[in-house]
Amino acid sequence: MVPTLKTLRRLFESQERISTEEALEIIHKALDVMDTEPNVLEIAAPVVVYGDLHGQFFDLMKMLDKIEYFEENQENSNRKLLFLGDYVDRGAFSCEVILFLLCMKIHRPNNVYLLRGNHECEAISSFYGFRLECKAKYGVSVYFHFIKCFQSLPLAAVLDAPEGRIFCVHGGLSPEIETISDIQSLDRRREPSTSGPLCDLLWSDPIPEYESEITPNSSLDQDDEDLEPGTLTNYSVAHSFKESFREVSQLSKTKLMKKRPSIVPETAKWSPNEVRGCSYYYGCLAVYAFLNRNDLLCMLRAHELQDEGFLFHFSSEAYLSLDTRKDTTFPPVITLFSAPHYCDEYNNLGAMMFVPDEPHGFDVEQIHPVRHPRPRKHAQSEGMWTMFESTLPYISPSTKFFEEMAELNNVDLTTKPKKLPSFQASKVGLELEEDIIIPGYTLTSTLTRSRKYLPLLVGAAKLKRRRSSERHPHAANPEWDAITSQWKQAKTKSDDIIVSSDQSKVNLAVIFTTKELEMLKLMFTLIDVDGDFVLQSDEIARFIERILMLHITEEKAIQYTKALDCNKDGQVDLADLIECAAKMKRKYYQQQESRLRWKEWQNFGCFFVTVILLYCMRTKRPWCRKKLLWLPLTCLIYWYIQRRNRKDYSG
Template sequence: MTNTKAMETPSLAKLRSQFEKQEQLNTEEALQLIHRAHDIMDKEANVLYLDAPVVVFGDIHGQFFDLMKLLDKCKFFHPSFAESDQTLLFLGDYVDRGAFSCEVMLFLLCMKIHYPTRVFLLRGNHECEAISSFYGFRLECKGKYGLSVYYHFTQCFQALPLAAVVSASEGRVFCVHAGLSPSLKSLSDIDAIERRQEPATTGALCDLLWSDPVPEYEGEVEEPPSTIAAAPRQQIDSPDTMKWRPNGVRGCSFYYNCTAVYDFLTANNLMCMVRAHEMQDEGYLFHFSSPAYFDLDTRPSKEFPPVISVFSAANYCDTYGNMAAYLVIQKTSNRFDVEQTQHAVHPYPRSFRQSEGIWATFQATLPYIPASKDFFESMAQLNHVPKSGNTTSTDETLQSGDRDDAEKPPDANGGSRRRLTRRNSYEKHPQALSKQLDAITEEWKTQREEVSTPTRRASLHQREVVDVSFTPKEIEVLKLIFALMDTDGDLKLGADEIARFIKRILGETINEQRAQRYVQALDYNQDGHVDLNDLLSCAALLKKRYNSRMSTVSILSRWLPWTSTACVLAGVFFLYRRFGRRYRWVKQLSMLVLTLIAISFYSTRRRIK
């Protein structure tokens, strides 16, 4: 990487204080941290070999204040840490979703610089350009530091190691972000991977970052998120016998079963595997640990579950109400210690250029989309959605101010909370998600050509929408807007998602009543939910109105010069008839004006031709 002018690395205490006050580094300081950490990690092998005690953290996802709470709990900031032999290992997914991804990434890189042999960062599936540009980090970084810094981050991502082996008295523990691959039989196979690249949607690198253990509970097998209820989980009695099967939920990679895990662990003299990648209600989960798996277990030592998932982003997306956890692999004791925390109170990000920049990007391609929440208000007016309740009072019941919302986990009966049973990661690979969204846009284009029996509301605007077309760029931006709102990835928008989008992207707060009103406003076909189809229809309606106004303006702008010319000619003719014979200068002025008008008319005709 390009070296920046040498400057002193900020202390962790100073950097923490700065970020907690939402003060940014300057660009040179940010690049300095990225480059120094990159140079350190680039020299590390694909597989790290560490000695216990090791504290293992799962996904962080831009939740800086939760990260600080976790580090406080494990006494990282205590003076005794420098004297101890404890190592910190992070399993990836530092960015996206949360509003403080830049702060999380820069702080972790600063930790790496201060403790190069005590702090280790593995790569997660979000540490690449394809994913982080789709799920929010690119937009955040563009608003805070600019796109140049973002691309330096993506280069740094490629330097992150892929796995770690922790040696303890009882045996060795394999640590990785997601899981295993059918093409990887040994640790040396992982070391042979060329990691300094963008991961493809297939292959060993993809599998280490994207694979999942096969679901073990009823209701977790290839079901869309909206169908998962908050019922107690029922464990499946008989183990899955297929070692590898396609991971339809992710849209890439595989599910691996217990046999695939046992084979890899046994072949490489490993005791168990610790991974992240999936949100867990309690912050952690033991896999393949029920008696149904005992007869299949080929490991010499069966004292630990073969797979342990750990997730360290509490109340993920400010929605799911889950706990965070980290795992302590002890040096001598015959156990792993799991430490759990609730979510940290955190502010909303302060208004910075991100909001204006994001919406300016939208409007550069979609000039017919009104700025700010006026878009939702415009659709409410066009679709005749009545105002309900006192929406002019403080809009703070759903998303409350700067800090209060973090103290209120979602209602256990709420729509998002109902999907908490085990969120078997509904974050698809952008390629797979784009295919689904592309299918919707193609279907929408086809449906516009054949007007079937529309609903009463749709019939009011159907003719206006039918003959509207979008450019490929417009389609891409509309899909991006939809993806930014659809935080749970179920391809349907709820009131909580719309409110969060308005707060985080537009910097405005709305209450629950207004959020429900906006859901009704966007539900173009009145089928009870808002999908991409509805958003495209709403955008088409606005584009039709916009084009109509622009056409009127164009006509006026075309005829206004000639109307003005006619008025000038009439005035000149009047002056000439009234005063031309009496005052010679009036006659000369009249002739000059007529000459200029004739020249202008001739020039205009030539331009038109």
């Protein structure tokens, strides 16, 4: 029997697990419900829309409490909830998030709608952590049932709002898709490839819009500072709007950044998405054409981390002459991100959007992160370190690995480190004491706000756009292969890897198997949260806390980061991690070889002691027997002490 939502919430908030049978029942019943739904859903307002969640269960509960979802009232019976995908990976409670959403779908199938994100597939979720978490909590077989359920998720939705129809999708558009009917005809019940329309719907992004910052020392005309919202130029946000925004949102302590909107827009319809390593960037012209062709007002999507929880695309004055839509009072593309303080790493806000059934525009509510407990040990470490130890036995599943690397790389862990910029992760975002609904963020076509004024609805609060550099694993593999090849060539030239006295020089193929290299890549990916191919001190601290269940100080995290920097270039990349593993494996082999030599002497000693004992038993001289008995006893004591010392040394 499927548990109630309140029962499931109580269990998950106390970090208790449901039985495997209950988990499978939830998965199968939700699959049966969603399997009957079309590729593109038709949903009538009112609707609350959520972006990426990424395993942040406690933030999901907070957002549901905001709309009083668990209360029995008329408003909840009419309101629909739409989730845009990416429910798993990265966060520590991915199983809880997806099981709770599926249970919501079972209990309220006509009020809860789930779309597929790029993480709802085997290639991505097995790489970014969900498979390991699921294996630790429910077993690997349950993971494959999840994959089958993911394939039943719809791909897109069209919201029927008073202002017009809104197209909702996780990623974006595809050059192979011109109409909604094209999406309906796709076969969604399969694993997405790295190209094609199914991949594009899940992976594509709008072309980045770059803005130039106006520093505090930059000169601005006094006339620009005093302009009214209706008569703004391209140079700055109106002073009056900034002040009213601060009063409404209570952000008086936040220093807002002024921006110049991009003057020359990017007019390319499609360009390769080099950041993701697959799919495309779509430009404003591609968006206008798709919206006009399908009689749509705008597009709402997720897929990208945003500092404020959302972002308007192609909405500056520079795009006004290119916009061919009938109603240009709304931004053509809106990104929504609902995972505040993403991965416990960034200081971003989350956001959810309200689409009412009355012509009053759309409201965006920003969400501050909620404190959550540390995940229990079974949630991550048991499954992950069992797999690591089986493939990489020379890497200790504790902070001893970092301490040994500090010793090998001559890093002093006793001195207090200086806070070097290269070892710090940038944390950009807004510090809010409470969640806010900002009237300045309300989009409406019935008021006097013009298309020219639209970018200023976020201009006062928007910081520099942060893009997630998360890549498709298949696209990242060539880069990692290039790194390992360079490391192999460097090691072959230096002849620096020693395995045994009989074979002092070996190449990478002998040192690392393919499985070992894949495991090292996986370990690097789990630590590298922001996907920039460089490990920062706060990423290492987070990895230790989540995987080893240990909390370390910021100073210790910096020291551990320096300990992994084998080439002393100020940053830790995959080559450094491979070099660390090579040193640990060399040390491991040397210890193994030493153990073998000691075992040979041990066997010889045992044989010698046995001979002495037999002689003592046969001799008829008591004084000789007594003196000879001391010899094997001394050998046994010496052997015991040496064994204890070697055991303590090897850990």
